Amino acid sequence: MATQNLKRGDGLPPAMTRLVKELARLPGIGEKTASRLAFNLLNRPRDQVIALAESLLEMKERVVLCSQCFGLSDNPRCGICGDPEREHDVICVVEGPADLMAIERARTFGGVYHVLHGAIAPLDGIGPDDLKMNELLARLSGEGAVREVIIATNATVEGEATAHYIARALKPLGVKATRLARGLPAGGDLEYSDSATLTSALNGRREL
Amino acid sequence: MATQNLKRGDGLPPAMTRLVKELARLPGIGEKTASRLAFNLLNRPRDQVIALAESLLEMKERVVLCSQCFGLSDNPRCGICGDPEREHDVICVVEGPADLMAIERARTFGGVYHVLHGAIAPLDGIGPDDLKMNELLARLSGEGAVREVIIATNATVEGEATAHYIARALKPLGVKATRLARGLPAGGDLEYSDSATLTSALNGRREL
Numbered sequence: 429m430a431t432q433n434l435k436r437g438d439g440l441p442p443a444m445t446r447l448v449k450e451l452a453r454l455p456g457i458g459e460k461t462a463s464r465l466a467f468n469l470l471n472r473p474r475d476q477v478i479a480l481a482e483s484l485l486e487m488k489e490r491v492v493l494c495s496q497c498f499g500l501s502d503n504p505r506c507g508i509c510g511d512p513e514r515e516h517d518v519i520c521v522v523e524g525p526a527d528l529m530a531i532e533r534a535r536t537f538g539g540v541y542h543v544l545h546g547a548i549a550p551l552d553g554i555g556p557d558d559l560k561m562n563e564l565l566a567r568l569s570g571e572g573a574v575r576e577v578i579i580a581t582n583a584t585v586e587g588e589a590t591a592h593y594i595a596r597a598l599k600p601l602g603v604k605a606t607r608l609a610r611g612l613p614a615g616g617d618l619e620y621s622d623s624a625t626l627t628s629a630l631n632g633r634r635e636l
Numbered sequence: 637m638a639t640q641n642l643k644r645g646d647g648l649p650p651a652m653t654r655l656v657k658e659l660a661r662l663p664g665i666g667e668k669t670a671s672r673l674a675f676n677l678l679n680r681p682r683d684q685v686i687a688l689a690e691s692l693l694e695m696k697e698r699v700v701l702c703s704q705c706f707g708l709s710d711n712p713r714c715g716i717c718g719d720p721e722r723e724h725d726v727i728c729v730v731e732g733p734a735d736l737m738a739i740e741r742a743r744t745f746g747g748v749y750h751v752l753h754g755a756i757a758p759l760d761g762i763g764p765d766d767l768k769m770n771e772l773l774a775r776l777s778g779e780g781a782v783r784e785v786i787i788a789t790n791a792t793v794e795g796e797a798t799a800h801y802i803a804r805a806l807k808p809l810g811v812k813a814t815r816l817a818r819g820l821p822a823g824g825d826l827e828y829s830d831s832a833t834l835t836s837a838l839n840g841r842r843e844l
Contacts, residue, residue, distance in 0.1 A: 476661065480659070
């Protein structure tokens, strides 16, 4: 029965093969997941697939960086920078737009942001000039008095290096710089905490 | 500092929020993965995002079911059914297009297919009439003599039920029905095999 020399593809029409290939370029999506997604999309109502395709195009067309904070925006100035009810003299510095989003979700910060678009990582050849660092310094000297800069870079080696760099750069400007507290996460279990977290939690202990 | 009553969104421009929402509809993709994907797409070159969007639309526009085997195709008759070099008197019955693809990838089967688009599952209210079952029977009585029907439904309860249903329906037609062998998978480790697999492997043992 087997005719081994048969020339053949993968049994998929070219349009499906192409979709699987495009989906497999996404991070964390291998060829198997991509074809599972493609089959799922095939069985979806037409409008839903069109909605996904359109939202991709719309995102690429509309989303720009805010000229002030470099967060994502669909206007030259983002909604947060343009909001008169926010405190414009408290700037929270984050590595990326996803970090800004996480802080906004917490609904506890009422100031504005500055997005660096990365962190200092000498091993990867990323220095301050590859980030929106000069833009931050220009903003601090140019604008009205800034009361506080909250450095909210990640608690990683790169994030710490970036925080130290910013703190040092702010000294001569006379701007108060603070860093996010480190310690046990909410719901954190002592038993399963790593030593670095416990060390931060101990060092940062507060009187009750 | 905190102004808790601030009306605000998630710090994302609407176009990004929409894309995240659309991506999160995909199976196995939660909101966190969706926003990771959206940020990744945001940083991609424009062409790549357009290519993905276009492949989605193209798939939805072009892909139809083959009128003979009900596999995916971009023509009324698929490449396999239209291939004169394949053996048209051996029909392999599978549950879905992904199964067809898996068998094609093995490059060992030279016959044609019939895609049921599901399996009999009384608990989910899926009976033979919800599948391409009548189309299979019509095909077997209508076409030239079929030598063999290989029932390649899944080794699940539903797949087994479907296989038995087909075997019984084929009896009066005098068509030979076979079922895929069950046993240890390639590279399978006895130690980690489940009892059902080992039982099949023992019952189906062959003389050397």
